[in-house]
Amino acid sequence: MRIILAPMEGLVDAPIRETLTKVGGIDRCVTEFIRVTQGMLPPRIFYKYAPELHNRSLTRVGVPVAVQLLGSDPAMMARHGEQAASLGATQVDINFGCPAKTVNKHKGGCVLMREPELMAEIVAAVRQAVPADIPVTAKMRLGYDDRSMGVACAQALEAAGAGEIVIHARSKVDGYKPPAYWEEIARAREAVSTPVIANGEIWTVADYWRCREVSGCDDVMIGRGLIARPDLARAIKASQCGEEIPPMTWHEVVALMEEYAAALQTRLEDRYVTGRIKQWLNYLRQGFSEAEQIWPNARKIREVAPMLACLSSVESHQAAA
Known part of the structure; x- marks a missing residue:
């Protein structure tokens, strides 16, 4: 099982990735999204969001960091995926999950879940542009207007060549309000052979085990839960061995x-x-x-x-x- 630190715009930057990965238990991180529009971004923008590129895409303690892109133009996304790889990215992730109004208004993030075909075009273009040994992955929600698009979008991403799919267990309309619909992740996971990673409403060790049971996913992505409890990933890993570690003071x-x-x-x-x-x-x-x-x-x-x-x-x- 793996625990991935979720990207959180304006909060999970390189310094907090360094701080939290030192605590232990985190297997991978993802950068805040790099927004791709019509112009080609210079390398300094990639280094701003992912200074780990200077260290083989690793934090100082050796945790891999994926570079995340957000945009809706397949050709431009492909060019930026290629550039990320040329700068040293060891994984390129594509954001189809951001619920922010300003992002969705400009046809980025979760609004693309209304168009599974376009999601597939974007992933396929990036997959073709990035060297075969570098995974191209994607993060999505269960849908935009409701939670009905999880299966269709997961299947579209799989067909396009996504190596992994993270699913946040809510729609855009749900925002971040409890509950998380882990059972809907299970439906999408059962519809694809691509590995699926569960995300949403994991605050405690007990939440992790419930999410794993309901979603069927061994791997999870945690955002707010790891910010609220920096030792949560470490505690989850200990629980796998039947151990209970003292909580952080x-x-x-x-x-x-x-x-x-x-x-x-x-x-x-x-x-x-x-x-x-x-x-x-x-x-x-x-x-x-x-x-x-x-x-x-x-x-x-x-x-x-x-x-x-x-x-x-x-x-x-x-x-x-």
């Missing part, structure tokens, strides 16, 4: 966030760094009472040093929970 989480902030400060202005820390802290409220305790004050802070001081201002209770 707040003190350990703060150390991760300090490392993350230091990495961000080499890339962004401080006001953006605090914004990213707040995003992470907001998710941590779901798993750590300490995060909930400091949230009212932390959300008002605009500078990095006071933010880090705020994070350390409460004692760790997680180990005793």
Whole structure:
């Protein structure tokens, strides 16, 4: 079984990939999407989203990172897939799952699930342009207007040569509202021979096992759950061996966030760094009472040093929970 860190626009950037993969349990990461339109993007854009390309598409601890593309023009997507490969990408992923209105309005992401034929054209074009030893994979949802397109779109992607298909267990209209419809992933998985990876609403070790049972998928992709609990992948791996590891303490989480902030400060202005820390802290409220305790004050802070001081201002209770 594999656990893949999901791409999350504006949050799961290279610094957080480095931070979370050091914790352990994550087998692969995927970059935020690189938007492909009519112009050819320069290499610096690929390096901006995937600096791991300078390290054989690996994080520092050796976890592979796939480069994700988003667009609707098969020819341009093919050219950018080819360029990603030439820059060192070891996997090219295609985004058919993004539910953002601005992305869908410009015919990118999940809206393409209304057109399985176009999805197939895009994947086939990229597959033809990318060297055969580099996997071309895709991420989708169960549909756009409803959850009726999972099987048809999965079959279209398989026919086009996708090496793996990640399915987020909701439609675009569902957004991120619970529940996740893992049973619909099972329907799509049973309709194709291509490996299917389940995604959506995995917050705990118990969620992983329920998802695996209902979807029939051995492999999962986790986004928000890994942001809320950085040691979730490690805990899931331990559970496979019948072990239960002590949960990460707040003190350990703060150390991760300090490392993350230091990495961000080499890339962004401080006001953006605090914004990213707040995003992470907001998710941590779901798993750590300490995060909930400091949230009212932390959300008002605009500078990095006071933010880090705020994070350390409460004692760790997680180990005793």
